[in-house]
Amino acid sequence: MTIFSAQSTIITRASVALLSSNGLKRFSFSSTALYSPPLPKTKKRRFPIVSAVDIGGVTIARNDVVREDDPTNNVPDSIFSKLGMQLHRRDKHPIGIIKNAIYHYFDSNYAKKFETFEDLSPIVTTKQNFDDVLVPADHVSRSLNDTYYVDSQTVLRCHTSAHQAELLREGHRRFLVTGDVYRRDSIDSTHYPVFHQMEGFCVFSPEDWNESGKDSTLYAAEDLKKCLEGLARHLFGAVEMRWVDTYFPFTEPSFELEIYFKEDWLEVLGCGVTEQRILKQSGLENNVAWAFGLGLERLAMVLFDIPDIRLFWSDDERFTSQFGKGELGVKFKPFSKYPPCYKDISFWISESFTENNFCEVVRGIAGDLVEEVKLIDSFTNKKGMTSHCYRIVFRSMERSLTDEEVNDLQSKVRDEVQRKLNVELR
């Protein structure tokens, strides 16, 4: 989930016990996407065609965000159509239920209130997304391969940390920011180019740590881990988890929390003690702070037993009707497992080829009908040409796909890959 982390080492492992949760805070959901009339039948699209979206009362037109002929822009329609959906503000949606449960935890465990923000625009400047949180100029996360750029100075936020600095400057000291974040990535059951994060931030003053006799950084790090372990217990009860040391440009020390899920460790959050420079930029000279960023889909997959991240975007009633406001203990009952269809594609790559670009082409054609894209073979011949073979797994979560339909998708993928990615099909 994190793009900023480096290699990890395990430092602790904990098993935790059950705590219940109820009486959650309420937020009303308003549907915010404005749909234009459907395209003529001949142009089949796998996602709604949206002409404009409303984000926090501001209308954003498609042309403001999708510009096919601008090389500094890489936002496809499939991504634009997700802007303004705000799954985190739907009380009966797993993402909204989990957000409310986290609010409840902070409300009942902290005497000093955490302010909540959940309607900040996901369209931010590169300064907010990167510079303000000390992301180095040459960091990979800044590349067009990893981040959606609207133009050279404007991106779709790739993390809720993009709001830390502005909120500090506005004088906020303890806050939770929830929102949709956007990342170009590979395709599998736990990765989707849009997901939801919650950022937590807490500033301490000398009186907080002086009494403890501890050094300020240690004090903040201990408080942070205690807070997040308590949150994990509040949400999951008995679940196996472990802390992993890591690196983020904006915190030191930095940690990740992983949870054991479906026979593997799943990273669910990144956190750490905020770099002093970030506090100084906002006039906080004598303070220390902690911050965390939670991946809400990942938490919800573990909590509700949701096997595939695409399901969060489904409006199939067999999915949506299984969840209720404030109902945290529900386990999702898969309503079907339709057969997958495997298609392989091989090509000679060029220097500019990246897997993220390939996945975006596949997603642009097949939308949520693509379940996974896997590199299954790679070799370099004597002339130095490199060949990749990818296996695309097509599977709908809602119905059986016909052979004809899948062949049609695959043939479009072949055409488009050749046209857009400068590769030579084999």
Ligand code: PHE
């Ligand atoms: N912004 C980080 C990410 O998305 C998570 C994080 C937030 C880490 C705050 C540390 C502090 O990967």
